Amino acid sequence: MSEMIAGACCPVVTIDGQDIDITSQIPSDLTPFEERVDETVIRMRFLVDGIHCGACIQTIETALKQHDGVKSSRVNFSTNRLVVEWDETKTDVYEILTVLARKGYRGVPYSAAMLEKGKDDRDKALLKAMAVAGFAASNVMLLSVSIWSGHFSDMGPHTRSLMHWLSALIAIPAIIYSGRVFFDSAISALKQGRTNMDVPISLAVVLATGMSLSETMRGADHAYFDSAITLMFFLLVGRYLDHRARGKARAVAEHMLSLNATAVSVIQDDGGIKVVTPDQVQEGDRVLVAAGERISVDGRIVAGSSDVDSSVITGESLPESMTIGDRVFAGSMNLGQPLTLEVVQVGESTLLAEICRLMEHAEQRRADYVTLADRIAKAYAPVVHTLAALTFFGWTLFFNMGWQQALLTSVAVLIITCPCALGLAVPVVQVVAAGRLLKNGVLLKTGSALERLAKIDLIVFDKTGTLTEGNLELLKQDSWNDKDLAIAAAAAGFSRHPLAKALHKAAGSTVKPVVEDVREETGCGLIWEGEGGTYRLGSRKWLELEDDGNSIGPELWLQYPTGRTACFKFSDQLREDAKEVVGKLKKQGYEIVLLSGDRESNVSLVAQQLGIKDWKASCNPTEKLRFLEERRAEGLNVAMVGDGLNDAPALTAATVSLSPSSAADISQNAADVVFQGRLLKPVFEALYVSKKSDVLVKQNFALALGYNIFTIPLAVMGFVTPLIASLAMSSSSIVVIVNALRLGWTISKGKSET
C-alpha cells in the first residue's frame, strides 16, 4: 500500500529486486559522519533527496525498519532529513543507502555539527519567551479586570493592593525573562549609536513596570503591569511570526551544505585510497571521482575522460565531454567514466568558495537596506521621548505640579505612544501575504523581501531553468518513428547523459530492455550489438554524418546496422506561461532584461520568442554581477530571477531576488523568494502581492500613528488611566491586525481583475 502511494506522488523510480551498486555512487568511507550511541549502535544523519509527500515518510521508515539491524529511523518531513540508528554488527551504511536507493531516494550523510544549531535554539527561545509572556499577561489581566471592576464596587484599598502586589509578582519576572529579546537588541543598537523599534519598546516596558512598582509600593490606585506585559506578549507574537516566516527557507539553505557533504577519495603514493573530508584535501593530491559521483574539488583531469554535468555552475543544460587536461569544478557531476583529478585549488580558492565570497560581498551592501519599520522608528523614538520630556517639564514648570505626579503623566505618555501597533504593522501584513503567496507556491525567505519587491523597476531573468523548464524534451518530428524511439530508448536507459535520460523518459512505459551489452563511448554515444548487427546512438559527428545545416539545439542520432538513421531533436521548453507573464510584466511598466550563460544562438531565440529586446548571452557570474551593480548604481531597483550557481552572486547583488525551487541550492540560499511549480506566474504574483501589501503596511502605519494623535493629547493632559491605556493599546493592535487580514480578500478579488 505504502509503495503505491509513494509511486503515485513521487517522480522517482522504485527499483525493487534489481541490484543497485551503491558503492560506486558514494565514497567508500563515511566514518567522519558516524555518531556512536553505544558500543554497537551507530547513529547517522542523512539529507534525503526526493521526499515529497507524507507517504514518503512511511515508505522510508518501514523499509528501513524491516531491514535487519536497524534500531530506529525517523524522517523529518519539514527539513527532509533522516536519522537512522543501526547495529554495527548486523548491517552497515551501504546497506542503508541501498535500501534508500531501492525506494528511489538519494541519501547524503551530514554531520550535525555542520548545520547551524544556534538558529534552531533562537526559534525555541522566542517561543518560550512568548509562552511565558502569554501566561503572565493572561493572569495579570485576570487580576486587572477585578481591579477595574473594583473601582465601581466595593473593593477596599487593601484588596486592591494585594492584587497589585500579585500582579507585580507575576509580571516582573516574566518581563525580565521575555523582555530580553527586546532589551538585548535595544542595547546593541544603542551601543552602535543607532535606534531601532526596540528602543522605545524597551523604554516603555521598563518605565511602565518601574512606575507601577513604585505606585504599588505606596498603595496608589493605578498600576500598569497589565499594559506592560500585554504589550510584550503582542510584540513577541509579531516577532515570532516574523521569525517563523524565515524558518522554512533556512532549512532549504542548510540543504546547500549537501554540496560539500561528500567525502573525497584521495589516491595515496602507495596506490591505496584514503577517504577524507573536502577540507583535508591538499593542493596537488590525486583524487578519484567515481561515475555518478559529485566532484567536490576544483581540479584538472589527469586520467580518464567523461561527460561532466556542470549545470549547477554554468546553468548549461548539456554536459560537456572532458578529457585529460580539462578543468573541472566542485559541484559538477561526473556522468560517464571514473576520473582521476589532480587538485588545483582547495578550500578558499575554489570556484565555489569564490562564488560564496562574491555573494558575501554583495550581501554586505544589501544589509544596508533599512526596513520601513526601522526608518519610522528612527523618527518616531526621538519625537516620543521629547514629548514625554516636554510633558514632565510643562507640568512641573508651568502648572506647579509635584514632580512625582508629573513623572507619572510623562510615563503615561510613553506607555500610550508605545509602538505596539507599529511593531505589529509590518509582521502581520507579511505573515498574511506570505500565507497567500505560499498557497500560490511562493516562499518568502526574508522579512523585507516584500517591501523591496514593491519598489522594483527592472527585472533581470536568467534563461535556463528560469524562463525555460531546464529539462530537455524530445520534440515530436517526422525524423523518427515509434520503433526508432523504442530501440533507442532501451539503449539510452543505460546512460546517465541528460539527452539519453530525456529520450528514455519520452519513451515512457513502451521501453523493453531488448538490448544488452551497451557500451558508452564518452563524449560520443552508445554502441551495442542487436538484431542484425551493430547499432549506434550518438552525436552526428561520431556517426560521421554530414552536416546539412539543420542542427539547431541538441540532437541524438540512431544508426541501424543497415546504415539507416533516425534523428531525435530535443529542446528546453519555455515555461508554459513565460510569454504571458513577460508580457504582463512589461505592460505593468517593468523593464525586462535577459542575461544568460548560454550560447548566443539559444539566447536570442528565447528572447525573440518572449519579445525581450534587451538580452546578453555568454555571461559569466562576474559579468552578471557587474551588470546588476551598474544598474543599481544608476538608481534602479533591480529584481533578479535566476537558478544557476552562476546566478548566485547576481541574486545577492539585486535589490531583491527570486529563484525557482528547482534551482541550485546555493542560489536558493541567495534568493529572497523561492517559487515552486512549472509556471512563471508566481513571479508576477509575488510582485502583485508585494504592491498590495506595501499599501497595507502604509495604511497600518497611518492607523497606528492616527491612534496616537488621539491618545497622546489625553496622556499629556494626564487623563490616561490604566484602563484607557490597555484599551487603547489592545484596540489599536486589533485594528492593525484586521486591516492586515484584508489582504486575504483584496488579493483574491484582485486576481479576478488581472
Next chain:
Amino acid sequence: MSGLLYLIPIALALGFLGLLAFLWTLKSDQYDDLDGAAHRILFDDDDRPLQKDPSEK
C-alpha cells in the same frame, strides 16, 4: 472576599500548569517537524516490534 485567597492561587496554578505543559512540548522537540506530524496521523499501521519477522507483513 476570603474566597479570593484560594481562588487566585488555583487560577495561577492552572495557568502555570499550562505553561509547564507547553514548555515540556517544546523541550521534547514536538515542534521540530510540524508538517511530518500532519501526515503521520494518517498512517494506519502501528510500529511493530523490530524483532518480528518482516516477511509476515
